[in-house]
Amino acid sequence: MKKQYLRLEQRLMEWMNRCSKSHLILFLLGGLLILNLGVLLIPDIPHAHDLSFQLSRISSLAESFKLGEIPRVYLGYLNNYGYANGLFYGDLLLYIPALLVCLGMNVVLAYKLFLVLVTVATMATVYFCVQTLVNSRYASLVAVTLCTLSSYRVIDIFIRGALAEVCAFIFIPLIVVGLYEVIYRNPKRWYWLSIGFAGCFLTHNISFALMVGFTFLFVCFGVKQFWKEKSRFGYLILATVVTIGMVSYFLFPMLEQMMSDQFVLTTETVTADVAGSTRSLIEVFLALPYGKHDGIAGIGIVFVMVLLLRFNKRNGRFQINQLTDQLFLFALLSIWAVTPFFPWKLVLRVLSPLAMIQFSWRLFLTITVFLSILGGIYAMRTMTSMKQRVRFYGLIVGLLMVPYLLNVGGQYASYLYHTRVTGLIQPVDLSTYSIGLGEYLPLGANPTEISERGEVITSNDDQLQVTFSRKGLTLSVKYHGASSSAYLDLPLVYYKGYQIDDPSLTLVKSEEGLVRVQLNGQTEGTFTIAYAGTRLAQVTVWVSCLTTMGVLVYIYRNTKNSKQG
Known part of the structure; x- marks a missing residue:
């Protein structure tokens, strides 16, 4: 041997x-x-x-x-x-x-x-x-x-x-x-x-x-x-x-x-x-x-x-x-x-x-x-x-x-x-996206209650009529028959950065952690709401891009000078 x-x-x-x-x-x-x-x-992959x-x-x-x-x-x-x-x-x-x-x-x-x-x-x-x-x-x-x-x-x-x-x-x-x-x-x-x-x-x-x-x-x-x-x-x-x-x-x-x-x-x-x-x-x-x-x-x-x-x-x-x-x-x-x-x-x-x-x-x-x-x-x-x-x-x-x-x-x-062989384990299922431990949910947002709530808009005004359509996280909403104190709770978890195209309406967080639109006395109207990010988020994108470009230019010049030296 x-x-x-x-x-x-x-x-x-x-x-x-x-x-x-x-x-x-x-x-x-x-x-x-x-x-x-x-x-x-x-083929496939084990459940990590x-x-x-x-x-x-x-x-x-x-x-x-x-x-x-x-x-x-x-x-x-x-x-x-x-x-x-x-x-x-x-x-x-x-x-x-x-x-x-x-x-x-x-x-x-x-x-x-x-x-x-x-x-x-x-x-x-x-x-x-x-x-x-x-x-x-x-x-x-x-x-x-x-x-x-x-x-x-x-x-x-x-x-x-x-x-x-x-x-x-x-x-x-x-x-x-x-x-x-x-x-x-x-x-x-x-x-x-x-x-x-x-x-x-x-x-x-x-x-x-x-x-x-x-x-x-x-x-x-x-x-x-x-x-x-x-x-x-x-x-x-x-x-x-x-x-x-x-x-x-x-x-x-x-x-x-x-x-x-x-x-x-x-x-x-x-x-x-x-x-x-x-x-x-x-x-x-x-x-x-x-x-x-x-x-x-x-x-x-x-x-x-x-x-x-x-x-x-x-x-x-x-x-x-x-x-x-x-x-x-x-x-x-x-x-x-x-x-x-x-x-x-x-x-x-x-x-x-x-x-x-x-x-x-x-x-x-x-x-x-x-x-x-x-x-x-x-x-x-x-x-x-x-x-x-x-x-x-x-x-x-x-x-x-x-x-x-x-x-x-x-x-x-x-x-x-x-x-x-035993069939006790099924392949990975992505029919429902996993949120892990839900670390990024705002306080008040309960994933179980959200699941039971469904994709609906609710209001404190039973007489209010509302219809909506959505594309991703962008909602187009039409409402009428609202009382002076009415608000709408949308099927969106609240994060700072949602923007609405009607300045007469106000966005706040509901007790359940959802996006709430206060109608402020408007009895009827339409609006579109989407997550566009805050002004700070928009500015810092440019800061990161310019900084990264500056680093790349510095690396190029430093490397070029080192080779010449």
């Missing part, structure tokens, strides 16, 4: 020596993509926790695009009453699968293709990050493999259906690159910090909040560099301002909504029991879904090996002023924060906004990215010969595939068995 293995290894080494490095890297990355997402070739919610978002966006609209309030939700996903939950990347649906593609197929594109983008940014830090193809390949096949990311895709968090994997490596450039190398490349944070904010707010916290720590540890070259701090401020400008079309309208009304999001979610969501050390490193924890898996045993590699003498002494050792320290801090040994209750008394992360295991995201980057760097330094590198790479792929097969294989086996 050993002889056969050595013979196979020798042939592999000979084949690798004949290949160009570029072709070899592309071949391995392609194989990695197939390992990660090859199961998507199986949030799958219906994600498919609903894509389908609703597609319906709006077909009407020529870019929505903030989504169509099709709550019997066409509308639901403001787009005001509170970044959806920019979802335009891609939504456009595919508009072109005639099945929504599940569009979702699968989007997962492929997101994975390719994640591979690209992780590779770029490590290549920027250490200029090593092998280190970049190892890092990409660790991140792409990591248990937490795989669970996010196939079991949790946490699409927004999966997208956040794309942007965290760019934030690391931006921090490295601003603090330690070329601060004129600050734009990676802005692109990373903007992308993170527009995909997953919780990941954005986590990275803001870690950035504060990175800056604190890099204070010596800022003291030596004070211009670096100026570039950090510039990156912050530009980030705000890039995301302003989403940030400020969201804040405007939250200041104008109360929502389930702002009154209930922040009370999450973060301390109660911790994991034991065994659960942190054993990458299996635990039924009692709703299928959340740990980071995997492979990262124990990464942590131990730090203490190999070839990785040098621990230096707190190095970005890699800061990543290592913050990964350890995060692991501690996921365990019961971390004083969450005390920390939250001082830093109550941290409760927005909801669950301590959210930190598995940053732990996975940080340790993936470090795993590539440590492997490059420790494995010096080609044979060592090939063996180490094979080892990490094996360690990653075991939990992958148990988690994803188990998910698919159960789904296929219960859909095709």
